[in-house]
Structure formats: C-alpha cells, structure tokens
Amino acid sequence: MISVIRPITYALLMVFSLSALGDGASSQATHEFTLDNGLKVIVREDHRAPVVVSQLWYRVGSSFETSGRTGLSHLLEHMMFKGSARLGPGEASRILRELGAEENAFTSDDYTAYYQVLARDRLAVALELEADRMASLRLPTEEFVRELEVVKEERRLRTDDRPNVLAFERFKTLAYPASGYRNPTIGWMHDLDRMQVEDVQDWYQRWYAPNNATLVIVGDVTVDEVRTLTQRYFAPIPRRATPEARRPLELAEPGERRLTLEVRTQLPSLLMAFNTPSLTSTENTRAVHALRLLSALLDGGYSARLATRLERGEELVASANAGYDADTRGDSLFILTATPNVQKQRTLEEVEAGIWRELEALKTTPPSPEELARVRAQVIAELVYERDSITQQASVIGQLESIGLSWRLMDEELAAISAVTPEDIQQAARTYFTRSRLTTAHVLPLEKAAHDQ
Amino acid sequence: MTSKNFLLTSLFCALWGIGISGSVLAESQTPPALESLRNLNAEAPTRRALNIQRWQTAEGARVLFVEAHELPMFDLRLTFAAGSSRDGTLPGLALMTNALLNEGVADKDATAIAQTFEGLGAQFSNGAYRDMALVSLRSLSATEQREPALALFQQVVSQPSFPADALERIRNQLLAGLEQQKQNPAKLASLELFSRLYGQHPYSIPTEGTFESLPRIDEAQVRQFHQQGYAAGNLVIALVGDLQRSEAEQIAAQLSAVLPKGPALPALPEPQAPVAGRYQVEYPSQQTHVLMAQLGIRRTDPDYAALYLGNQILGGGGFGTRLMEEVREKRGLTYGIYSRFSPMDAPGPFSISVQTRAEQTEGTLALIQKLVQDYLAEGPTQEELDRNQREITGSFPLSTASNADIAGQISNIGFYNLPSSFLEDFTRQIQQLTVQQVKEAMQRHLSPEQFVIVTAGPKVAQQPLPEPSADAPKAEPLGVPEH
Structure with missing residues (x-):
C-alpha cells in the first residue's frame, strides 16, 4: 500500500559502523541463519521493551514488471490480505488487530514487505499467519474485483489528484530510459483496467517462495526462540525455483533529456536527475560513497549548501532538495528538486542556473574539513538515534538483504567511507554531474483558462 | 503528536476487512484454529516500565x-x-x-x-x-x-x-x-x-x-x-x-x-454549537473529499475512554471497523475511511473523512449517514466491544516502546494535566466499560442530525452504488484468548 520514499538522509545511515561509536553504543547482538528451504532469517536482539517487529521481505517489486502489467506487485500485496487456505479474507488482520498488533505492508520497485509490531508473547501468531499466506494464498475472484477498485481509488488519491506526484511519475519514465525503474509502483491506470486475477496468481506463484524472501525480527526475543518458531511454521513450505532476477541496469550516459509538464499546480517546480550507479551496480563503490557525501553536502540539514546558499542566501528558492539512493538493486539517480521563490519573482530558469552553480562549485573546489566533519557528526549520531526504533533497525537490515547485499555491510562500510577524500568527492561531481546523464523537467501550472474546462 | 498521527496513518493504510464473500463461504469449512493462538498465554502483556x-x-x-x-x-x-x-x-x-x-x-x-x-x-x-x-x-x-x-x-x-x-x-x-x-x-x-x-x-x-x-x-x-x-x-x-x-x-x-516570566495563558472559550448543514467546495479532481464533523470533547472529558472505545468500533481502528467494512471492504468505494475524536484543550471535533470517485459521492455519503445513525441508535455489539477491549490491552506495550513514544506520552500527560497513572487508568477503564455505557456516552456527545458536511470535488452526474458483498459469519472460530 505504501510506496517507500526514504528521507534523503537515509543513505547516510549505513555509512558508519556502530562499532565506531565506542562502548556506550555497541551494536546489539545480531544473528543470521537459513532454513533448508532457503528462507533467510535475521534476528536482532533489543530488550528495552517487551515488543517485537517481524518483517518478511520478498525480492519482487515494480521494477520486475513488464509493460502492460505494471502495478502487479502492489496489487498482489493488497490481495495478500484476502485469505489463505486456513483463513478467510481479512481474517488474519482481524486476529492481529485483536491481539493489539500494528501491521502494514509496502511495495517499492525492488521489494515487497509485510510487517507486524506486537507484544513479544504474540510473535508466534504473526509468524504462523505470515507462513500461511506464503504457502497458500487463495485469491477469490470476487475479492479481486472489489480490491482492484480500491487500488484505483488509491491511485486517484495518491497520484492522479496530486499534480506534483503525477509530474514525478512522468519524469521517471524519461530518467530511466532502459530499466523497469520507470514503472510506477501503483501501476498505470490503463494497466489496472485490464488486470486479471490470473496475472496476480501467476506473480504470486513465480516470486513468493521461501528462497526468495528474508525474515527480519528485531526486539525482545532470542535467536533460539526464533529458530524454533521459524522451524515450526516456515520450514514445511517447500523451496521453489524462481526466475533469475536481472538487475535493472541503465545506459550510463543516455544523453540530455528535457520535459515540460503542465499540471494543475499553483507554483512551478524544477526536477533534475543524473543517471548514476548504485552500491550493487558498480565495482567502484568509492564513487558511490562519494555520491552519498555529495548529497549530504547539498542537503544534509539546514546548514547544508542548498538551504544556506539558495534558500536563505540568494533567496532564489522557496525550497530545494537533493537525494541519492545508493541502496538499490540496479542503477540509481541523483535527484535535485526545487521551487522558485515566486514572491521574489524568481523564475525556473534562474533556479536551474543556481543549482548548476552549486554543482559546478563541487567540481572545482573540494569541500572543507569542517563541512565534512559536520556530515560525519550527524551520521554518527543518527546511528544511535536509529536504535530507538525497532522498526527502523529492521528496515535497514531488510532493505540491504533484499537488494542482494549483506546486513553486515553496515560494519564494513566504515573503512570505505572514511577512505573517501575531498578529491574523490570532487571527482564524483565531475564524473556524474554532466549533461549526458541529465534529465530536466519544468513543471508548470496549467493556464487559467484550461483550469476551468 | 506527529508520531501518533503517523502511527494512525500507517495503521489506516494497511488494514483490511473481514467481509467473507458468499462464494468463499460455500466452499470453506470453519477454519482450524491457529496453533499459535491456542498456545497463547491468556495474560495481558506487560510493557516497558515507566517511572514518571x-x-x-x-x-x-x-x-x-x-x-x-x-x-x-x-x-x-x-x-x-x-x-x-x-x-x-x-x-x-x-x-x-x-x-x-x-x-x-x-x-x-x-x-x-x-x-x-x-x-x-x-x-x-x-x-x-x-x-x-x-x-x-x-x-x-x-x-x-x-x-x-x-x-x-x-x-x-x-x-x-x-x-x-x-x-x-x-x-x-x-x-x-x-x-x-x-x-x-x-x-x-x-x-x-x-x-x-x-x-x-x-x-x-x-x-x-x-x-x-x-x-x-x-x-x-x-x-x-x-x-x-x-x-x-x-x-x-x-x-x-x-x-x-x-x-x-x-x-x-x-x-x-x-524564558520570559509569565503565567499560563487563560483557558480558551467554549465553542458555540455549530449549525448543521452541507457545504460544497468546487474543485476539478477525480475524487471528492468528504468531511463530516460535529463538536466532540475536551481531552479531560470523563467520557474519554468510553468515546475512544466507541469510536474504535465505528471507524477509528482501521481494519474491521463498521465504516471500513461497509464502505471499502464490501463495496470498494474508497482507499480508506476513518472516524476520530480529536480531544483538545477546548472541545475538539469528532470527524469522519473519506475520499471516493466523484460519481459515487452522494451514494457514499448517504451510506455513511445511515451507518452512523444505526450505530448511535443501537450501540456496539458485545462481540465488537470484546474484540476492541482485547485490542487496546494488547497494544498497550507498543505505546511506550521507544524513547520517542515515551516523550510523546508524557508531553500529553503534562500538557492536559492528566495523572501520571493515566495510561494504566485508561486501559483499566476500557476493560470495565459495558455496551450500554459506550452507547450512552456516544449518544451524549453525538447526534446523527448535527453534522456539518463539507465536500470538495467536481459537480458530476451521480451513479448508484455497487451491490455489497455478503456478510461474514459472526462466529469467532479462532478464539483469541481473554485477558
């Protein structure tokens, strides 16, 4: 139901190791094992409160979908609440609710995940229910027909009636010319219109196997308890062959692309994206870490460059943001967005030029040690704050595992990121902030006349 | 406040209804009890100890x-x-x-x-x-x-x-x-x-x-x-x-x-009872946003627990509420429908919010009005009461799991001058409530005729609603234990 949009600082969370934080903040005990059927289980102990989160991550999402069948992963996620061999539609949710559990699910382009947060003594119920729907989803046609209408309402609510979201959906089709990352996770309306229950059945059969999933459990549990429970509920589910999942790769330098969109918005805005690799799609991970630092230098807080120079200094923008997601299954984008300060009569062209000035500055002048020290201080603190939330801890682990990396990368990355020099950052800016990798969109308000059609 | 809202939103996003369709009923036996439920300890769960x-x-x-x-x-x-x-x-x-x-x-x-x-x-x-x-x-x-x-x-x-x-x-x-x-x-x-x-x-x-x-x-x-x-x-x-x-x-x-020296600001005035009515905001969207509301309660109202429970059953709990069941699960009219009391310093609103395809607005609104009218007249069933009492007890440990959760809880306790034992008192009060008490409390504060209704969307020709799916059986085969 939720397309995961991570905060821009997210990429930094994994940058430094917990072990760097000293005795007071040593990492919680984390265990890993794999059942005979291929289900990988990761358990992190956190005994502060008698609660636990269980997240089951399937390695399938909208980037796996083919033309004509977009929205399939998300629709399957909805149908996973509609009953299994042992339970009627909605019954699992009713049971969980009655136990006081918080449950949800989310679909992104790389994965689909289901979770429950509940009192520690109820974990077995969450696992039995999750195993049941992994093994025996029912998919009644009548439920499918109604649920499809719910998903279309969701699309109207979250995309069609939100002009800036709609614009970004169009923008992505241009920024990703070659890979499945261009697919909207909720699906095109014309694909939803012709979706069949057989499509969902087929998608479920193809991808929802124990050997294509990771179970992450964080909270007041021991690994032995979890071993016993997963052995009981998940081990009987047979391993199944799943198709080979190919990484969504892009053209390194597709050429400059420009788009003008008129939508029912009040204020114009600028979207820019550079095609870049991610941690999984290049050997040159040093460049990837440099891109992370570039994102932090531009937008890692109210003292970062975009807010300091463009928002407060020149008063060129009402707001400006930068973001880079290094933790994807395939190639990625470095994204910049901005809204001009219209009260000061600033135009999109001026904003675009202003952003380019900042990008060029990163190419010509290496960042100062003080600036990098601020970024590092935030990252180290974030790693402590993150541990206040069992859900956040589980999400970091689940995401890394789902894109084909190990959760242990958190620990190993410290050395890599520390090795990034100011010159590496400068080099990354020169390599990636080029016209041949760039997509730019001007999002403009519809003319007033068209407004009242 | 933000984290609470976030929690409610995320809860609301994922929760799904019971509505078992006729065709499924015909082919399904009573489901076997889950092993994990049979083994579940019947005691109420503990939570992180708080010494405020x-x-x-x-x-x-x-x-x-x-x-x-x-x-x-x-x-x-x-x-x-x-x-x-x-x-x-x-x-x-x-x-x-x-x-x-x-x-x-x-x-x-x-x-x-x-x-x-x-x-x-x-x-x-x-x-x-x-x-x-x-x-x-x-x-x-x-x-x-x-x-x-x-x-x-x-x-x-x-x-x-x-x-x-x-x-x-x-x-x-x-x-x-x-x-x-x-x-x-x-x-x-x-x-x-x-x-x-x-x-x-x-x-x-x-x-x-x-x-x-x-x-x-x-x-x-x-x-x-x-x-x-x-x-x-x-x-x-x-x-x-x-x-x-x-x-x-x-x-x-x-x-x-x-800080500047000075006293607490004086209490806010009492709001006047609003005039019930229907208002339209013209907007060229695909969906119409429907909001209906009347005055609710202060945070310190003695009926707080009864109304919280009453609203959980009507439309506050996401999945399984009367509104979500009827409007989303049985008819597919919306992505979500939700009701809430917003208890504040002065009486805050009780409100219901839903979005639906513009052509279905009038039918959906009439359906909701009927559901609210019935609920206020009849009150919850004993089964609804039991289920929701269990839920509130079971979710208690989640309310103070993180430092952020605790900071939110004690800020509210302090701001609204509630006793330090508020969380325990509230959970105990919830468990002691009867069907009659919940029904009477809802009737004391709400009236089906008093709604101020606002719709934002386009004016379009209206369509009748689809037929609902059949009711689910009322049996409770899985036996979630009492506590």
Whole structure:
C-alpha cells in the first residue's frame, strides 16, 4: 500500500559502523541463519521493551514488471490480505488487530514487505499467519474485483489528484530510459483496467517462495526462540525455483533529456536527475560513497549548501532538495528538486542556473574539513538515534538483504567511507554531474483558462 | 503528536476487512484454529516500565522526566500553550513565531545555529498546531555533545532575535505554502470545515495563516507573542533518556530561568454549537473529499475512554471497523475511511473523512449517514466491544516502546494535566466499560442530525452504488484468548 520514499538522509545511515561509536553504543547482538528451504532469517536482539517487529521481505517489486502489467506487485500485496487456505479474507488482520498488533505492508520497485509490531508473547501468531499466506494464498475472484477498485481509488488519491506526484511519475519514465525503474509502483491506470486475477496468481506463484524472501525480527526475543518458531511454521513450505532476477541496469550516459509538464499546480517546480550507479551496480563503490557525501553536502540539514546558499542566501528558492539512493538493486539517480521563490519573482530558469552553480562549485573546489566533519557528526549520531526504533533497525537490515547485499555491510562500510577524500568527492561531481546523464523537467501550472474546462 | 498521527496513518493504510464473500463461504469449512493462538498465554502483556517523575520549576514550568539509560541519547520536548488558537486577529502568528526561533540569536544567524546543532549531531525541531507550539531537541548524552547543544537550545527558545530578513523569508515561504494549498482538495475541505464548525471560536483560525493576515504580521507582534506564549508558566517540559534526575532538574531549571516570566495563558472559550448543514467546495479532481464533523470533547472529558472505545468500533481502528467494512471492504468505494475524536484543550471535533470517485459521492455519503445513525441508535455489539477491549490491552506495550513514544506520552500527560497513572487508568477503564455505557456516552456527545458536511470535488452526474458483498459469519472460530 505504501510506496517507500526514504528521507534523503537515509543513505547516510549505513555509512558508519556502530562499532565506531565506542562502548556506550555497541551494536546489539545480531544473528543470521537459513532454513533448508532457503528462507533467510535475521534476528536482532533489543530488550528495552517487551515488543517485537517481524518483517518478511520478498525480492519482487515494480521494477520486475513488464509493460502492460505494471502495478502487479502492489496489487498482489493488497490481495495478500484476502485469505489463505486456513483463513478467510481479512481474517488474519482481524486476529492481529485483536491481539493489539500494528501491521502494514509496502511495495517499492525492488521489494515487497509485510510487517507486524506486537507484544513479544504474540510473535508466534504473526509468524504462523505470515507462513500461511506464503504457502497458500487463495485469491477469490470476487475479492479481486472489489480490491482492484480500491487500488484505483488509491491511485486517484495518491497520484492522479496530486499534480506534483503525477509530474514525478512522468519524469521517471524519461530518467530511466532502459530499466523497469520507470514503472510506477501503483501501476498505470490503463494497466489496472485490464488486470486479471490470473496475472496476480501467476506473480504470486513465480516470486513468493521461501528462497526468495528474508525474515527480519528485531526486539525482545532470542535467536533460539526464533529458530524454533521459524522451524515450526516456515520450514514445511517447500523451496521453489524462481526466475533469475536481472538487475535493472541503465545506459550510463543516455544523453540530455528535457520535459515540460503542465499540471494543475499553483507554483512551478524544477526536477533534475543524473543517471548514476548504485552500491550493487558498480565495482567502484568509492564513487558511490562519494555520491552519498555529495548529497549530504547539498542537503544534509539546514546548514547544508542548498538551504544556506539558495534558500536563505540568494533567496532564489522557496525550497530545494537533493537525494541519492545508493541502496538499490540496479542503477540509481541523483535527484535535485526545487521551487522558485515566486514572491521574489524568481523564475525556473534562474533556479536551474543556481543549482548548476552549486554543482559546478563541487567540481572545482573540494569541500572543507569542517563541512565534512559536520556530515560525519550527524551520521554518527543518527546511528544511535536509529536504535530507538525497532522498526527502523529492521528496515535497514531488510532493505540491504533484499537488494542482494549483506546486513553486515553496515560494519564494513566504515573503512570505505572514511577512505573517501575531498578529491574523490570532487571527482564524483565531475564524473556524474554532466549533461549526458541529465534529465530536466519544468513543471508548470496549467493556464487559467484550461483550469476551468 | 506527529508520531501518533503517523502511527494512525500507517495503521489506516494497511488494514483490511473481514467481509467473507458468499462464494468463499460455500466452499470453506470453519477454519482450524491457529496453533499459535491456542498456545497463547491468556495474560495481558506487560510493557516497558515507566517511572514518571514530575515537578515544577521555580518559574512555574511543569516538568515530566523518565530515565532511560539503554541508549546514550536524550529527548527534550517543550510544549507551550501557544498554538494558533492564540493568534487573535493575526492568523499565522503562532506558526511564524515558532518558525523564527532558530533563525537567529544575538551572536548567530540561522546558518550558524544549524551548523552548531548539526556539528554536534543534535536534531532541533519545531512546529505549531491549534493548541500547542512544540520545540524539541534530540542529542547524544555525552557531555561534549549535550552541554553545547543544550546551551544553544536554551538561547534559541528564550532569546530569539527575530531578524527582519528571516521574517520576510518565512512569510514568503508561508505564502508559497498557501498557494500550494490551492491544489490540495483535502486541505481546502478541512479549512472550510473548521470555519463552519467553529465560527468565531479561535479553533476556526487556520494555523498556516491567510493571504490577508500574513502580510500584516510584524516583528513587534512576534516579540509580544513570544513574550506571552513562551513564558515559563505556559510550558510543559518532557525529558526522556540517558540523564540522572539531578541533571534533568538542572536542565529544566536553567531553561525555565531564562524564558520570559509569565503565567499560563487563560483557558480558551467554549465553542458555540455549530449549525448543521452541507457545504460544497468546487474543485476539478477525480475524487471528492468528504468531511463530516460535529463538536466532540475536551481531552479531560470523563467520557474519554468510553468515546475512544466507541469510536474504535465505528471507524477509528482501521481494519474491521463498521465504516471500513461497509464502505471499502464490501463495496470498494474508497482507499480508506476513518472516524476520530480529536480531544483538545477546548472541545475538539469528532470527524469522519473519506475520499471516493466523484460519481459515487452522494451514494457514499448517504451510506455513511445511515451507518452512523444505526450505530448511535443501537450501540456496539458485545462481540465488537470484546474484540476492541482485547485490542487496546494488547497494544498497550507498543505505546511506550521507544524513547520517542515515551516523550510523546508524557508531553500529553503534562500538557492536559492528566495523572501520571493515566495510561494504566485508561486501559483499566476500557476493560470495565459495558455496551450500554459506550452507547450512552456516544449518544451524549453525538447526534446523527448535527453534522456539518463539507465536500470538495467536481459537480458530476451521480451513479448508484455497487451491490455489497455478503456478510461474514459472526462466529469467532479462532478464539483469541481473554485477558
């Protein structure tokens, strides 16, 4: 139901190791094992409160979908609440609710995940229910027909009636010319219109196997308890062959692309994206870490460059943001967005030029040690704050595992990121902030006349 | 507040109905009980132990403190009774004052302030709502981070310099925000609703200000608002984390001593009963946003527990509520429908919100009105009551799982002058409620004829609703244990 949009600082969370934080903040005990059927289980102990989160991550999402069948992963996620061999539609949710559990699910382009947060003594119920729907989803046609209408309402609510979201959906089709990352996770309306229950059945059969999933459990549990429970509920589910999942790769330098969109918005805005690799799609991970630092230098807080120079200094923008997601299954984008300060009569062209000035500055002048020290201080603190939330801890682990990396990368990355020099950052800016990798969109308000059609 | 809303939203996003269709019924036997449920211990779950320590500073700030040494960090959350209900004739004044706190102090501009916090790994945040203005700090607890972060935080809250250029910039950003609201039918509906519901009462004031009011706000007015609204006597301090009692006392005392001197602001007036009616906001969207509301309760109302439970059953609990079942699960009319009491300092609204394809608006609205009317007339069933009582007991441990959760809970307890045992009292009261008590409480506060209804969307020809799917059997085959 939720397309995961991570905060821009997210990429930094994994940058430094917990072990760097000293005795007071040593990492919680984390265990890993794999059942005979291929289900990988990761358990992190956190005994502060008698609660636990269980997240089951399937390695399938909208980037796996083919033309004509977009929205399939998300629709399957909805149908996973509609009953299994042992339970009627909605019954699992009713049971969980009655136990006081918080449950949800989310679909992104790389994965689909289901979770429950509940009192520690109820974990077995969450696992039995999750195993049941992994093994025996029912998919009644009548439920499918109604649920499809719910998903279309969701699309109207979250995309069609939100002009800036709609614009970004169009923008992505241009920024990703070659890979499945261009697919909207909720699906095109014309694909939803012709979706069949057989499509969902087929998608479920193809991808929802124990050997294509990771179970992450964080909270007041021991690994032995979890071993016993997963052995009981998940081990009987047979391993199944799943198709080979190919990484969504892009053209390194597709050429400059420009788009003008008129939508029912009040204020114009600028979207820019550079095609870049991610941690999984290049050997040159040093460049990837440099891109992370570039994102932090531009937008890692109210003292970062975009807010300091463009928002407060020149008063060129009402707001400006930068973001880079290094933790994807395939190639990625470095994204910049901005809204001009219209009260000061600033135009999109001026904003675009202003952003380019900042990008060029990163190419010509290496960042100062003080600036990098601020970024590092935030990252180290974030790693402590993150541990206040069992859900956040589980999400970091689940995401890394789902894109084909190990959760242990958190620990190993410290050395890599520390090795990034100011010159590496400068080099990354020169390599990636080029016209041949760039997509730019001007999002403009519809003319007033068209407004009242 | 934010985390609570987030929780509700995420809950609301995922929850799904019971409605077993006729065809499924025909082929299914009674499902076998889940093994894990059979084995479940029938006792109520425990939660993280909370020892809420409470005191007042010399200047009258109320302090609530919970020690938590597991992580080397702490949260400091200040809640001032300085929300937009104190704006008077200048809508947006509370928000602008709050937003300007970290824009300048005597020796630092906004950039220097941000550089100092961020260089320490500290997180500063602020926000203004109807009842309250919040200012928060999250920091590592080691002395070398804690002390400079707290020193700057104190300065920012107590001696902001309100620089003229920052005031202009924030004003422009708020004006840009108002422009953005014009493309948001949900927001347009909400503005119309609060205006109709509260008339001349301060809750009708839009927190974000208006095109008319924002240009009128000047530095003198902001200073005056700060002097009164951010006075020590108008403040609740919540502290959670890796601190000793003596350290917490010192933090509260120092902070309180440098704030403007002054008492708590007077209580808000009582709102007049609104006139029921139907209002339309024309908007060229695909969906129509429907909001219906009437006056609800104060946070301290003795019926709080009964109404909380009554609303959970009607439409507060997401999955399995009457509204979600009938409107989404059986008919596929919407992505979500939700009802809520928003208990506030003065009586806050009871409201129902839903979005549906514009052609289905009238049918959906009539369906909801019928469901509410029936529920108010008949009250919940015993089975609904039992299920929801179990849910509230079971979710109790989640309410205080993290430091952030605890900070939110004790801030509310302090702000609304609730007893420290509030969470336990509330859970106990919920368990003792009967069907009759819930029904009577709902009837005391709500009437099916009293709704102010706002719809935001296009005028289009209406279609009849689809036939609903068959009812689910009422049996409870799985036997969730009592506790």
